[in-house]
Amino acid sequence: MRHYEVVFMVHPSQSEQVASMIERYQTNLQKRGGVVHRMEDWGRRPLAYPINKVHKAHYVLMNVECDQEAIDELESAFRFNDAVLRNLIIRREDAVTEPSPLVKTGEERERSDSSEGSSRRDDSVRGGDADSDSQSD
Template sequence: MRHYEIVFLVHPDQSEQVPAMIERYRGMISAGGGTVHRLEDWGRRQLTFPISKVHKAHYVLLNVETDQKTLTELTGAFRFSDAVLRHLVVNMDEPVTEPSPMAKAAQEEKEGGPRARREDSFGGDDDDMGVNA
């Protein structure tokens, strides 16, 4: 069995159906002898560009271990579902179980903690850039 990362976008009008869709897809993977290593529901997010005149979508991320037959069945379910706007399947070398950067940022936001700031890549000295003050 191989490891895959799957992201699919659900039409915002169908957001209420996302938990049922997740359970259905999870059941397909389990029935095929696979496992779900990570499941993240990112919620509704703004799209970079409109898809079928839709500007927002409900994002879901799955990291799974499954065989090719089950993966083909799963992608077929994505294709024939009117609620799924887009899907992407990426082959991974090993299972990913740690939270994604999106989930980490959402968790920090929920806890009310400050977001991590990027450190200046040039260092603290103005001399590094050749500026004389």
């Protein structure tokens, strides 16, 4: 079986149905003997250019291992689903399981925000102690 990277964009008005679409596509792949190595829901993001007068879309990334028939079926499902604005299927040499750079930057941003907040609190506590020491001398 071959490895593929699949990205598809869903119309923003259909964002509520993305979870069920992902589940349906994953079960179809698994029924045909495919394996989903990575699945990332990137959420609603702005498009580089308008597609059918739409400026945002819901992005989903999947890395799968399956045969050509399963990919053909997935591509057909994308084609006949009006909610899918665009899709891209790329053949990969090996399975990719680590988080994508987009997800990594989001996690790093969350970590830095939380660590900045705690370091600010630590600085204010330290600053308050240092001021009280200098005033007592």
